[in-house]
Amino acid sequence: LSVIKDHVKKCSGVDLNxxxxxxxxxxxxxxxxxxxxxxxxxxxxxxxxxICLFHVFEHIADPIAFLRHLHELLTESGFLxxxxxxxxxxxxxxxxxAAFKRNYFNSPHLYYYSxxxxxxxxxxAGFKCEYLPLNEYGLLNHLCWILLGKPITxxxxxxxxxxxxxxxxxxxxxxxxxxxFDKINQxxxxxxxxxxxxxxxISIMKRYNK
Numbered sequence: 001l002s003v004i005k006d007h008v009k010k011c012s013g014v015d016l017n018x019x020x021x022x023x024x025x026x027x028x029x030x031x032x033x034x035x036x037x038x039x040x041x042x043x044x045x046x047x048x049x050x051i052c053l054f055h056v057f058e059h060i061a062d063p064i065a066f067l068r069h070l071h072e073l074l075t076e077s078g079f080l081x082x083x084x085x086x087x088x089x090x091x092x093x094x095x096x097x098a099a100f101k102r103n104y105f106n107s108p109h110l111y112y113y114s115x116x117x118x119x120x121x122x123x124x125a126g127f128k129c130e131y132l133p134l135n136e137y138g139l140l141n142h143l144c145w146i147l148l149g150k151p152i153t154x155x156x157x158x159x160x161x162x163x164x165x166x167x168x169x170x171x172x173x174x175x176x177x178x179x180x181f182d183k184i185n186q187x188x189x190x191x192x193x194x195x196x197x198x199x200x201x202i203s204i205m206k207r208y209n210k
Contacts, residue, residue, distance in 0.1 A: 001013050001024065001028055001030060002028050005028065005029075005030055005031065009031070010031045010032045010046075011030050011031055011032050012030065012032030012033050012034065012035070012048075013028075013030060013032075013034045013035070014034070014035045014036075014037075014039055014042065015034075015035075015036065016036060016037070016038070017036075018036050021034050021035070021036040039066075039069065039070070039073075040066075040069055044073060047073055047074060047075045047078065048073055048074055048075065048078055049074075049075050049077070049078045049079075050078060050079060050080075050081065051070055051073060051074065051078070051079075051080050051081075052080075052081045052082075052083075053080065053081070053082045053083065054083045055083060055084065055085070057082050057083075057084050057111075057113075058084045058085060058109045058110065058111050058112065058113065059108060059109065059110060060110065060111075061110055063111065063121050064121055064124050064125050067080075067121065067122060067124075067125030067126075067127065067205070068125045068126065070125075071125055071126045071127065071207060074207055076207065077207075078207060079204055079205055079206040079207065080127065080203075080204070080205040081202065081203075081204055081205075082118070082202070082203045082205060083134075083200060083201070083202050083203075084112075084113050084118070084200070084201050084203075085104070085109065085112060085113075085199065085200065085201070086112075086113070086114070086133075086198050086199055086200055086201040087112040087113060087114045087117075088114060088196055088197050088198070089104065089197070089198070089199045090135075090142060090192050090197040090198070090199070091104070091142060091145050091146075091199075092104060093197050094197055095142065095145070095146050097145045097146060097149070098149075099145060099149035099150060100145045113201060114201070115129075115131050115196075115201065115203075118131075118201065118203050119131075119203075122203065122205045126207060126208050127205035127206060127207060127208065128205070128206050128208060129203050129204070129205050129206075130203065130204045130206075131201065131202065131203055131204075132201075132202040132203075132204070133193040133196070133198040133200075133201065133202075134193070134198055134199070134200040134201075134202055135189040135192055135193055135198045135199055135200070136199055136200050137151075137199055138185045138188060138189050139184065139185045139188045139189075140185070
């Protein structure tokens with residue numbers, strides 16, 4: 001919200017955590033209202049051009065009913081941006097990492113989605129879907145899970161960069177090998193995305209025009 005608020009006419013937010021809501025109200029200076037209750041219970045006074053759900057949808061018990069409700073909150077040309085964990089994460093579908101599976105498949109996540117399942121649900125709720133594959137985590141993170149059974153702090157990539165753990169940053173000689181690692185990491189992540197084995201699925205859901 002802090003990134004987008006200066007580029008749109010009005011920006012509102014919803015979060016069930018009261019602390020986060022208080023932070024948004026006090027620090028973000030949003031042009032719209034911030035709500036701390038379920039979307040279905042909020043009485044919005046206007047319709048929205050874009051509604052974003054970042055790692056929220058996998059927690060929804062009745063996804064079709066939820067999407068139908070959001071459908072009614074959108075303008076005629078409005079759309080949803082939904083980001084969820086991808087069921088074909090390479091650590092599950094290729095490497096079959098038992099340690100990662102114990103971390104990945106957890107009770108707060110009610111569903112895990114592929115392009116097919118997300119598209120089927122979207123269609124039933126009145127949306128047509130487009131997809132964007134994304135690997136937020138790259139080669140180093142995968143090697144850590146495979147070899148050590150755990151991630152290493154600081155391995156989350158920034159874009160296509162190969163981000164080394166914090167304790168390695170600034171060591172003599174790192175600048176010499178960093179371009180090599182960045183190139184390998186980019187090629188690795190791109191390859192996995194083409195194979196359909198990525199960790200994050202982004203769907204752009206547009207309303208059907210009747």
